[in-house]
Amino acid sequence: MKQRLVMIGNGMAGVSFVEQLLKLNPNRYEITIIGAEPYPNYNRIMLSSVLAGDASMQDIILNDWDWYRDNHITLHTGETVTKIDSAAKEVVTDKDAAIPYDELVLATGSLPYMLSLPGADKEGVIAFRDIKDCETMIETAKHYRKAIVIGGGLLGLEAASGLIHLNMEVSVVHKHAHIMERQLDATASFMLQEELERQGMRFLLQKQSDSILGDARVRGLRFQDGTEELADLIVMAVGIRPNVQLAKKSGIEVNRGIVVDDYMQTSEANIYAVGECVEHRATTIGLVAPLYEQGAVLAKKLAGVTVDGYKGSVVSTKLKVSGVHVFSAGRYEDGPGTKALRVQDDLEGVYKKIVFDHGKVVGAVLFGDTSESSKVYAAIRSGEDYTGREKEILFGGAGSPGGRSASPIDLAAAMSGDEIVCGCNGVAKDTIVSAIMERGCVSVGEIKACTKASGSCGTCKPVVEAILTATIGSEQVAPVKEGICGCTSLTRDDVVEAIRRMRLTTTKEVMHVLEWNNPEGCSKCRPALNYYIGMIYPKEHEDELESRFVNERNHANIQKDGTFSVVPRIYGGVTTPEDLKKIATVAEKYHVPLVKITGGQRIDLLGVKKEDLPNMWKDLNMPSGYAYGKALRTVKTCVGNTFCRFGTQDAIKMGIDLEKKFERLNTPHKVKLAVSGCPRNCAEATIKDLGVVAIDGGWELYVAGNGGMRVRAADLLTKVKTEEEVLKWTGAYLQYYRETANFGERTSEWSLRVGLETIKKALATQEDRDALNARIDVTLGQTQDPWKQILENEDLRNAFDALTAPVSSEAAASSESGAAYKKGGGQG
Numbered sequence: 001m002k003q004r005l006v007m008i009g010n011g012m013a014g015v016s017f018v019e020q021l022l023k024l025n026p027n028r029y030e031i032t033i034i035g036a037e038p039y040p041n042y043n044r045i046m047l048s049s050v051l052a053g054d055a056s057m058q059d060i061i062l063n064d065w066d067w068y069r070d071n072h073i074t075l076h077t078g079e080t081v082t083k084i085d086s087a088a089k090e091v092v093t094d095k096d097a098a099i100p101y102d103e104l105v106l107a108t109g110s111l112p113y114m115l116s117l118p119g120a121d122k123e124g125v126i127a128f129r130d131i132k133d134c135e136t137m138i139e140t141a142k143h144y145r146k147a148i149v150i151g152g153g154l155l156g157l158e159a160a161s162g163l164i165h166l167n168m169e170v171s172v173v174h175k176h177a178h179i180m181e182r183q184l185d186a187t188a189s190f191m192l193q194e195e196l197e198r199q200g201m202r203f204l205l206q207k208q209s210d211s212i213l214g215d216a217r218v219r220g221l222r223f224q225d226g227t228e229e230l231a232d233l234i235v236m237a238v239g240i241r242p243n244v245q246l247a248k249k250s251g252i253e254v255n256r257g258i259v260v261d262d263y264m265q266t267s268e269a270n271i272y273a274v275g276e277c278v279e280h281r282a283t284t285i286g287l288v289a290p291l292y293e294q295g296a297v298l299a300k301k302l303a304g305v306t307v308d309g310y311k312g313s314v315v316s317t318k319l320k321v322s323g324v325h326v327f328s329a330g331r332y333e334d335g336p337g338t339k340a341l342r343v344q345d346d347l348e349g350v351y352k353k354i355v356f357d358h359g360k361v362v363g364a365v366l367f368g369d370t371s372e373s374s375k376v377y378a379a380i381r382s383g384e385d386y387t388g389r390e391k392e393i394l395f396g397g398a399g400s401p402g403g404r405s406a407s408p409i410d411l412a413a414a415m416s417g418d419e420i421v422c423g424c425n426g427v428a429k430d431t432i433v434s435a436i437m438e439r440g441c442v443s444v445g446e447i448k449a450c451t452k453a454s455g456s457c458g459t460c461k462p463v464v465e466a467i468l469t470a471t472i473g474s475e476q477v478a479p480v481k482e483g484i485c486g487c488t489s490l491t492r493d494d495v496v497e498a499i500r501r502m503r504l505t506t507t508k509e510v511m512h513v514l515e516w517n518n519p520e521g522c523s524k525c526r527p528a529l530n531y532y533i534g535m536i537y538p539k540e541h542e543d544e545l546e547s548r549f550v551n552e553r554n555h556a557n558i559q560k561d562g563t564f565s566v567v568p569r570i571y572g573g574v575t576t577p578e579d580l581k582k583i584a585t586v587a588e589k590y591h592v593p594l595v596k597i598t599g600g601q602r603i604d605l606l607g608v609k610k611e612d613l614p615n616m617w618k619d620l621n622m623p624s625g626y627a628y629g630k631a632l633r634t635v636k637t638c639v640g641n642t643f644c645r646f647g648t649q650d651a652i653k654m655g656i657d658l659e660k661k662f663e664r665l666n667t668p669h670k671v672k673l674a675v676s677g678c679p680r681n682c683a684e685a686t687i688k689d690l691g692v693v694a695i696d697g698g699w700e701l702y703v704a705g706n707g708g709m710r711v712r713a714a715d716l717l718t719k720v721k722t723e724e725e726v727l728k729w730t731g732a733y734l735q736y737y738r739e740t741a742n743f744g745e746r747t748s749e750w751s752l753r754v755g756l757e758t759i760k761k762a763l764a765t766q767e768d769r770d771a772l773n774a775r776i777d778v779t780l781g782q783t784q785d786p787w788k789q790i791l792e793n794e795d796l797r798n799a800f801d802a803l804t805a806p807v808s809s810e811a812a813a814s815s816e817s818g819a820a821y822k823k824g825g826g827q828g
């Protein structure tokens, strides 16, 4: 007769243990799992991705109901074990079931730590631990605006990032001077903070929370220094504590966690523990990879296979925030007895630190470029002595200058077989290579299905992809078809094609007809759909304000202190004494704390209160500069031949003509232009989305440059003779970008993806350029200045006031009022 194995807890570590046990000895036990949550086993890690709109709830189910049935596992969900009777060898649940066991495994995980602040029981104060918390945040973001996350650790920052994607204004309250202090040194932490601020996160550092304000629902947070911050939602992410109460009251030895030996055995016979609830050699762990290692040991033990005990793990972490690359492992702070190798490149936003103790790598921090993370992690785990060749870790054997890494494919090829590629699932390179060579996997998706690699947090996906390419060559790799977000499996091209073919004209219609699995869509797909529909049907499309990002809804950029900036348009960077006087008067009247000349040659009024925005726009009586939008931003010019003795052409006039023609144009991402009057290129036209440089007898047009985080020199598109030709080529190029780029893709990324030759070919004939210009002219013909529109139209003004209301208690705007916001006016 089979032995009875009962497991308490249906989470990631526990179920991974069961999976491994079933592989080793599928027939030994009759298995029962009791889980307090009402779902089958899901990927808790990916709750951050659900919040960020990169995955749906369906995507994160790891083992569906069928899996339990197929493996003959009895599953009790929504049921909590309240008692373990180790003498009678049975557990009792809150539904009065008594379940006997021969072997019992505790996999009860952790509980989020909740600060016991006065007011912490108010509605709107939550943790971020499970599906329910995630759903609460998504729902709250539909009706409220302002969120506070307490705790600037991994969880807090991922929660904050997700809430920003849900269009909330988010402040992170942290008690230390730098964020993620458990994983990062001060340099990496500041670089991370800067990047997150750029994404819209605000930080309140060295703040001790005192009490939560509000009546039934939270209204804000008071700090011990007496200051206050408004909030409609407070997410506590200040750490976790192992869930040990059940074990403790059942007489099992408990310290911080449930105490286990190297074989995961607790103080009681036939009772084991695995996962976050465990304390092993005085250590508790809150990351899955080491918990899977524990599960592997326990599986062998209970399958009757000889096993070396669990000796502890080196932990490594990566923050899962889009656009941010941070890795930390082991002892990342250097001190007496250790030496550190540091590489810092502020221009590229890259920082790498490797810490050595007597020649061995004991820890690392990588920011901006984490391509060496698996190599570094393997070095820490192996304990290999690098004395005398420490630099090989970052620079390779020959030592390449500048700290630049080899290509990802070269790095993948150079990895040793036992290097762990997927930390979440403990998958080594060898396992991936055998899935490719022996099981015929030709895509990352197939490798995921075979090995689980890349199936959890997804940060290892680029390395898995690189191993695939290094193993079979790029020609053999199956093209990846990825849905535009977790709400659909349809690609951008599928969606655009369907909008055209079925004449879909609202985001709701697209989501309904194309059977989105989340009928409301998410913060990733809604703005994209709004853009695609507007691009395809410029005349019919009614811009959906509620589908816009927060800055675009406000027609102003939100600043780190919650105030806004106002940037009027100054064509080509040329102003007049009258306009300067107007700007000065407005700055004085509204007590603008900072007046700043921007890099794009205009004037930024910073620190403006939200309620002052419309009146300032009125007093300025100048067009919006669209400093907040995915639209044409600026056309920077040099003085050209008007004054400069080197100038060969009139750069100012060319720049003003371009700006006047293409202002207010909606584009997949922001677009910056520049015009220089001679090849000395003072306007830096060759790092712009489109740059025009005067040469003798004509102009050169450069495209797809970028001056931001990843500097990219623009490519020469063409040479033309007249100003009229510059305008026509620019129109054709911008329209081709509008029609073929993914929403959110800068021209530099788009050009690399589609290839410069494709772009040149698409614009090669006069006929093609004329057709593109005809289409862009229709769109341009629909645009109106958004500031003026709001001032002149009462409905729009009401919609603006409602959608940008400062605190939620004043009720959220309905989508109907948002929809009243007519075409063209949206940030372009």
Ligand SMILES: Cc1cc2nc3c(=O)[nH]c(=O)nc-3n(C[C@H](O)[C@H](O)[C@H](O)COP(=O)(O)OP(=O)(O)OC[C@H]3O[C@@H](n4cnc5c(N)ncnc54)[C@H](O)[C@@H]3O)c2cc1C
Residues within 6 Å of the ligand: 008, 009, 010, 011, 012, 013, 014, 015, 034, 035, 036, 037, 044, 045, 046, 047, 048, 079, 080, 081, 082, 107, 108, 109, 110, 128, 129, 130, 155, 243, 246, 274, 275, 276, 277, 285, 286, 287, 288, 289, 291, 320, 424, 457
């Ligand atoms: C938002 C988020 C993002 C994360 N991201 C990462 C990441 O990127 N990388 C990483 O390595 N880790 C990450 N983690 C941590 C990771 O999810 C955990 O380490 C892992 O889920 C722990 O697994 P576990 O099985 O020990 O516990 P859990 O997954 O918490 O499972 C325990 C289960 O037991 C149930 N339970 C408890 N007591 C009882 C009882 N008495 N009766 C019945 N059932 C009970 C609980 O309801 C729970 O469902 C993240 C965590 C969160 C919340």
Ligand SMILES: NC(=O)c1ccc[n+]([C@@H]2O[C@H](COP(=O)([O-])OP(=O)(O)OC[C@H]3O[C@@H](n4cnc5c(N)ncnc54)[C@H](O)[C@@H]3O)[C@@H](O)[C@H]2O)c1
Residues within 6 Å of the ligand: 115, 150, 151, 152, 153, 154, 155, 156, 158, 173, 174, 175, 176, 179, 180, 181, 182, 207, 208, 209, 237, 238, 239, 240, 285, 286, 287, 317, 318, 319, 320
């Ligand atoms: N990407 C990832 O690997 C990932 C993502 C999310 C969660 N997790 C795991 O989930 C668990 C929970 O994450 P976490 O970030 O809550 O835990 P944590 O303990 O790593 O971080 C909590 C942070 O909150 C700060 N803090 C504590 N008290 C505070 C207070 N009163 N006010 C302001 N700040 C305060 C701490 O200084 C710390 O930086 C951890 O085990 C973490 O490793 C991992």
Ligand code: SF4
Residues within 6 Å of the ligand: 638, 639, 640, 641, 644, 645, 646, 647, 648, 651, 676, 677, 678, 679, 680, 681, 682, 683
């Ligand atoms: S780019 Fe040439 S024309 Fe323009 S300011 Fe510089 S030197 Fe003068």
Ligand code: FES
Residues within 6 Å of the ligand: 421, 422, 423, 424, 425, 453, 454, 455, 456, 457, 458, 459, 460, 461
């Ligand atoms: S490292 Fe998280 S899925 Fe691979």
